[in-house]
Amino acid sequence: MTPEEFRxxxxxxxxxxxxxxxxxxxxxxxxxxxxxxVRTALAGPPPERPEPFAALMDDLDRVVVxxxxxxxxxxxxxxxxxNAALASVLGDMASSGLGAxxxxxxxxxxxxxxxxxxxxxxxxxxxxxxxxxxxxxxxxSTACLVAMLAARERAxxxxxxxxxxxxxxxxxxxxxxxxxxxxxxxxxxxAGFGRENLRLVDVDPVTYAMDPGSLRAAMAADVAAGRRxxxxxxxxxxxxxxxxxxxxxxxxxxxxxxxxxxVDAAMAGSAMLLPECRHLFAGVDGADSLSWNxxxxxGTVLDTSLLYVRDVAHLTAVMSTNPSYLRSAVDGEVTxxxxxxxxxxxxxxxxxxxxxxxxxGAEAIRARLRRDLDNARWLAGEVEAxxxxxxxxxVTLQTVCLRHVPAELVGTDGSVTDLDALDAxxxxxxxxxxxxxxxxxxxxxxxxxxxxxxxxxxxxTERGDVEALWTLARxxxxxxx
Amino acid sequence: MTPEEFRxxxxxxxxxxxxxxxxxxxxxxxxxxxxxxVRTALAGPPPERPEPFAALMDDLDRVVVxxxxxxxxxxxxxxxxxNAALASVLGDMASSGLGAxxxxxxxxxxxxxxxxxxxxxxxxxxxxxxxxxxxxxxxxSTACLVAMLAARERAxxxxxxxxxxxxxxxxxxxxxxxxxxxxxxxxxxxAGFGRENLRLVDVDPVTYAMDPGSLRAAMAADVAAGRRxxxxxxxxxxxxxxxxxxxxxxxxxxxxxxxxxxVDAAMAGSAMLLPECRHLFAGVDGADSLSWNxxxxxGTVLDTSLLYVRDVAHLTAVMSTNPSYLRSAVDGEVTxxxxxxxxxxxxxxxxxxxxxxxxxGAEAIRARLRRDLDNARWLAGEVEAxxxxxxxxxVTLQTVCLRHVPAELVGTDGSVTDLDALDAxxxxxxxxxxxxxxxxxxxxxxxxxxxxxxxxxxxxTERGDVEALWTLARxxxxxxx
Numbered sequence: 023m024t025p026e027e028f029r030x031x032x033x034x035x036x037x038x039x040x041x042x043x044x045x046x047x048x049x050x051x052x053x054x055x056x057x058x059x060v061r062t063a064l065a066g067p068p069p070e071r072p073e074p075f076a077a078l079m080d081d082l083d084r085v086v087v088x089x090x091x092x093x094x095x096x097x098x099x100x101x102x103x104x105n106a107a108l109a110s111v112l113g114d115m116a117s118s119g120l121g122a123x124x125x126x127x128x129x130x131x132x133x134x135x136x137x138x139x140x141x142x143x144x145x146x147x148x149x150x151x152x153x154x155x156x157x158x159x160x161x162x163s164t165a166c167l168v169a170m171l172a173a174r175e176r177a178x179x180x181x182x183x184x185x186x187x188x189x190x191x192x193x194x195x196x197x198x199x200x201x202x203x204x205x206x207x208x209x210x211x212x213a214g215f216g217r218e219n220l221r222l223v224d225v226d227p228v229t230y231a232m233d234p235g236s237l238r239a240a241m242a243a244d245v246a247a248g249r250r251x252x253x254x255x256x257x258x259x260x261x262x263x264x265x266x267x268x269x270x271x272x273x274x275x276x277x278x279x280x281x282x283x284x285v286d287a288a289m290a291g292s293a294m295l296l297p298e299c300r301h302l303f304a305g306v307d308g309a310d311s312l313s314w315n316x317x318x319x320x321g322t323v324l325d326t327s328l329l330y331v332r333d334v335a336h337l338t339a340v341m342s343t344n345p346s347y348l349r350s351a352v353d354g355e356v357t358x359x360x361x362x363x364x365x366x367x368x369x370x371x372x373x374x375x376x377x378x379x380x381x382x383g384a385e386a387i388r389a390r391l392r393r394d395l396d397n398a399r400w401l402a403g404e405v406e407a408x409x410x411x412x413x414x415x416x417v418t419l420q421t422v423c424l425r426h427v428p429a430e431l432v433g434t435d436g437s438v439t440d441l442d443a444l445d446a447x448x449x450x451x452x453x454x455x456x457x458x459x460x461x462x463x464x465x466x467x468x469x470x471x472x473x474x475x476x477x478x479x480x481x482x483t484e485r486g487d488v489e490a491l492w493t494l495a496r497x498x499x500x501x502x503x
Numbered sequence: 504m505t506p507e508e509f510r511x512x513x514x515x516x517x518x519x520x521x522x523x524x525x526x527x528x529x530x531x532x533x534x535x536x537x538x539x540x541v542r543t544a545l546a547g548p549p550p551e552r553p554e555p556f557a558a559l560m561d562d563l564d565r566v567v568v569x570x571x572x573x574x575x576x577x578x579x580x581x582x583x584x585x586n587a588a589l590a591s592v593l594g595d596m597a598s599s600g601l602g603a604x605x606x607x608x609x610x611x612x613x614x615x616x617x618x619x620x621x622x623x624x625x626x627x628x629x630x631x632x633x634x635x636x637x638x639x640x641x642x643x644s645t646a647c648l649v650a651m652l653a654a655r656e657r658a659x660x661x662x663x664x665x666x667x668x669x670x671x672x673x674x675x676x677x678x679x680x681x682x683x684x685x686x687x688x689x690x691x692x693x694a695g696f697g698r699e700n701l702r703l704v705d706v707d708p709v710t711y712a713m714d715p716g717s718l719r720a721a722m723a724a725d726v727a728a729g730r731r732x733x734x735x736x737x738x739x740x741x742x743x744x745x746x747x748x749x750x751x752x753x754x755x756x757x758x759x760x761x762x763x764x765x766v767d768a769a770m771a772g773s774a775m776l777l778p779e780c781r782h783l784f785a786g787v788d789g790a791d792s793l794s795w796n797x798x799x800x801x802g803t804v805l806d807t808s809l810l811y812v813r814d815v816a817h818l819t820a821v822m823s824t825n826p827s828y829l830r831s832a833v834d835g836e837v838t839x840x841x842x843x844x845x846x847x848x849x850x851x852x853x854x855x856x857x858x859x860x861x862x863x864g865a866e867a868i869r870a871r872l873r874r875d876l877d878n879a880r881w882l883a884g885e886v887e888a889x890x891x892x893x894x895x896x897x898v899t900l901q902t903v904c905l906r907h908v909p910a911e912l913v914g915t916d917g918s919v920t921d922l923d924a925l926d927a928x929x930x931x932x933x934x935x936x937x938x939x940x941x942x943x944x945x946x947x948x949x950x951x952x953x954x955x956x957x958x959x960x961x962x963x964t965e966r967g968d969v970e971a972l973w974t975l976a977r978x979x980x981x982x983x984x
Binding site: 023025027028035037038039043044053058059060061064067068069073078082086087088091100106108109110112115116118119122123125127129130131132135138142160161162163167171182185186187189190193194202204207211212213214215216217218219261264323325343344346348350355364366367376381383426435452464465472475 | 504505506507508509510512513514516517518521523524525533534536538539541542545546548549550551552553557558563566567568569570572575581582585586587588589590591592595596597599600601602603604606608609610611612613614615616617619620623624625627628642644645648652655662663664665666667668669670671674675684685687688689692693695696697698699700720722727729742743750768798804805806821822823824827828829831833834836837843844847848849850851853857858860861862863864865866867883891900933946947950953956
C-alpha cells in the first residue's frame, strides 16, 4: 500500500472511528455474539489478492462492532474502567504511522527518551518520590511477573547466573491475600516459586485488606520451618472490592526479612493523581516496585501499564541482554529499556501517554476521576438507603459491591435462609441487567458467595447513567420478573 | 476529547503520516540524536491544561522524527527488517479506535475469534500441520519465555501447582547454541533454570547450525550426571548469520528424553510463505512450539509475534487463571487467550494482520520476499567476486555477512596478520557507511571477531538501493578515507 493509498483509506477510517464513537451509547453494551459466530462469518481461505478497503469496512460494521462489548459505553460498569481516550488514540496512530522500532536506544532515541519523560510526568503527578524510575509494559500481569522475577533474583543473589531457582537450598516464599488479582498467583507460579510457596495472608473481615499481624506471623512460621520470605504483593484497590492493603505496615514487616514489596495498583493507581486519595498509598515510597495501568481508569488506550522500581541497577541486572549486534558507543549514557522487562522490541507506547496528557491535560483528568468517585458515593448512599439492598464493602474508590436480598430469603432472625438461592437470585438479576443491552456489570465471588460489582469510570459515564443503572437494577430484582 | 475534535485532529494526523512516509527516503537512516537531546527538548512539568494539537505536531516534526532511526527507509539494512506496512497501520488504527478490551472471550468475542482466523490463515500460508494453534504475543522474547515455562512445567508435571521449580530433585537443562538470539538465554534464566543449566551446543563451523551429534552427547552427559534434559531451542534463521538448526534431527534427539522443542524463527518465519524455502523448516511439525514475527520481514506493524503450539491443553494448564469475575456461561465453548500467555488483557492485535493480509494479499507479500532473497543473492555474488571482500556465512535468506580485509593486513601465507586491526577496520568502515545517513547496517561479532551484516528486507528496498549500499561500502573501505 502506497502512502497515497493509505491517505485515502485512513481518512475514511478516521471518519468511521469518529462516527463509531458517536454511536457507542446506542449500541448494546454487552456483545450478544454467540460462540463461533464471528469466526464463522470471517473465516475462509487466506487472502491471495488484495481486497478493496470497502470490504473490510463492511466487515467491521457488520461483524466486528456487534462482536465487541462496548467498554467505551456510558452503560459499562463491568470488570474495571478500560478507557481509550481519543487523545491517546491519536498518539497510538502516530506510533503506528512512524513505524519506529524500540530495541536499543540507538534504534529510536526519541522512543526511549519520551518514555523517560512521560513516566517522569506521571511520577510527579502521582506524588511519588523522585527515586522511582518507570517503564511502560503491556499489562500489570507482565509487570507483576517482572517484579516477582526481580524479587526472586534479589533473594537468590542473582541465582539465575548460576543454578537458577533449582539450586536454592531453602524454599523462597511469596505473600499476598486471596483478594489479590489472579495475575498475582499466576506470576508467582510462572516465576517458579510454586503454589505451595504462595501464602494467602488473612484479611480484615470488613475491609478485605491484608492483616499485617498475620503477615508477620506467616513469615515467622516460614522462617522457623527453614523457608525464606522473598516477596510480598500488596494490592491497592483489589479487583473484587478495591480493598487497600496497608503498605506502610507491610513494608515494615517485609524489611525484617529483606523481602521485596511489590504494590499492585493496576486500577487504583490513577487515584494517586488526586491528593485527597494519596492516603490510600501511604508508605508506597518504601516499596520496591509499583505497577499501575493508565489504560484503565486514567483512560490511555490499551496497552499502557507502568512499572516503577527504585533499584534500577538490580532490575537491569536481572533482565539484561547485551549481544554484540545490539551494542553501541553510547551504551553507558542512555537508558536501554530492553533491560527493564521481558521483550526486546517495544512499540512507541510513550506517544499514547504523551498525546493523552498534553491534549487533555491533568486538570481535566482529575475532574473526571473525582466525578466517578462522587458517582460511586452517590450510588453507595442509594444502596444503603434502599430496603433489601446491602453494601458489601467500603466504597474506597469507584467500585460499589452490592447485593439484593429478597424478603423471602430472610429468616426471622434477620439472616439469609438459603445462600444458594441468594446466589441464584444475584446471578439472575445481574444477567437481566446485562441482557437489557443498556448496562453491563460483573458478578463476582466474595468470600464464596456471588455479589454484583458496579465499577464506575467509563469516560462518558455521568450521574444520569449511574441513576439509570440503579433503576435498572431495582427493576431487575422485582418479583414479577 | 470529543469524537468531532478527534475527527479534525486525526485527519491532520493522517496527512502528516502519509507525508512522513513519503519523505522517509530523504531522511538520514540512522538517527543522529545525541544522548539526552530528545529528553531535554521535551521534558518539563507535566501538562495541567490542554495544549493545542498543533504544538504536538510541531514537536513530532522538530524532535521526534529526527530522533528515530528510519527503519522504513530503503537504506535500512541494520538488525532485521522491521516493516510497518501501511495496510497493517490501518488495522492498528481501527484497533485503537474501537477501544476493545481483550480479557475474556466475553469482553470482545470478535477480538478472540479474529485472532483465531488470522493465526489459522498464517498457519495455512506457512504450510504448517493443522494441529498447530496460534496466538499473538508482543515479541518473540515473550513467546520464547512462554515456551520455556511450558517446557519447564511439562518436565515437572506441572510442578508450579506444588513446590515449583524449587522442589525439583534433579536439575532441568535447556539446550541451544551460542548463535541463538539473546532472548533465548534470557528466557532460560527468567524461567529459573539458571545459566549453569543452559548448554551451548556446538555448531557446524561453516553453517553455524547446531550439531545434532553434539546435542545428543550433551544430553547423554547430563543424564549421566543426574540432570534432566527439559528443552531445546532450535533457531531457524539466527540473528547473526541466519543459520538454520536442523530441526528434524533435533526433534528426534529431544524425543529420546521427552524434551520440549521450541523453534525460534522470529525473522525467518516469513520465509515459510515461500514453498521454495520450506525445506529450511523441515521437521518443524514435530516440534512443540514455534514462534515467528510478522512484525519483522512480513511487514505487519510492531508488535505482532506469533506463538504456535501443538498441545494447547498443556499450555493453558500452565497459564490458566479463572477468578470468579472472569467466568461466564460460555467458558467451555470458546478460546480464552488469557490462558495462552502472560498478560490477561490484550489489544485487538489481530486487526493489524487481518488488514495487512486482506489489503495487500499474500501474493504481493510473497513477491516482495522473493525480491529480497534475490537482492541478497546478488549482493553475495558481488562480494564473492570483489577482491579483498569475503562472505562469512552461507546466504540462506536475506542476510549477507561480510568483511573487507585490507591488503596490508594479509600476510604472505594469505592469513590475517592483525585481527584487532581488522576489527578496527570493520567497525570503522561500517561507521562511515552509517554516518553518511544514506544507509544503516549493523556490525556484529562472529566467533569473537567483528563483521558487517547487511540485512535486506525493508519494504521499499529495491535492487538499486542494495547497489547503492555496495558502492557506499566499497567507498568506505578505500584507503584514502
